[in-house]
Amino acid sequence: MNSSSSLIGDSILNLKKELVPFNAKLVAVSKTKPVEMILEAMKAGQVDFGENYVQELDVKQKQISAPINWHFIGHLQTNKVKIIAPYVNLIHGVENMKALEVISRQSLALEREIEVLLQIHIAKEETKFGFGMEEVMKVVSDLFENPLPSLKLTGFMGMATFTNDEQLIRNEFRSLRKLFESVKNEFEIRGVAGFDTLSMGMTSDYKIALEEGSTMVRIGSAIFGSR
């Protein structure tokens, strides 16, 4: 074992310890990093991995035989859903109705339920994708009226503005948490279980995200080094 690979294991173990009081889950973001690094993280007990690019994920999952929970966290083009549908566990960045319909169709054909998070636009930047805060309430109620088969909405995902302004980041995460809680409440009233995931926080802002109620952090560079 070389020194960089044991560093990966140590980072995983330290992060997991840090997440315990928050009862949050770690997704290790392995995009652009080699399969060897994923295997090293697996030795430390990590099973959830996040990838951003369909082709890269497809190559990597073919190379690893041990079971992994694959998270797709990138911008998903609808014509590529069918490539990852056979093995992806959770798609974080669903940002329009069309994508939801395509995922449902593909998962139904495969007879395998796929979990999705709706990406919510919380940042100041125009460049970040996602549903608007108001728009998403309509999408959720439409899904209650007309559930999409073989697709399970389990929560929301959001990315804060890339800034040093901690208060801005905190406010953005807090607003997403509020929205999450109100929709979670709606699920509970209707007796529908499983809306329980709030995916927010990456290397630069996960500590703030945890304080603001994140249940799932997506961390890459703090584990695998900078890209």
Ligand SMILES: *Cc1c(COP(=O)(O)O)cnc(C)c1O
């Ligand atoms: C790359 C990426 C991450 C991880 O970023 P780090 O800063 O390396 O922790 C998390 N979420 C998304 C959506 C990403 O694209």
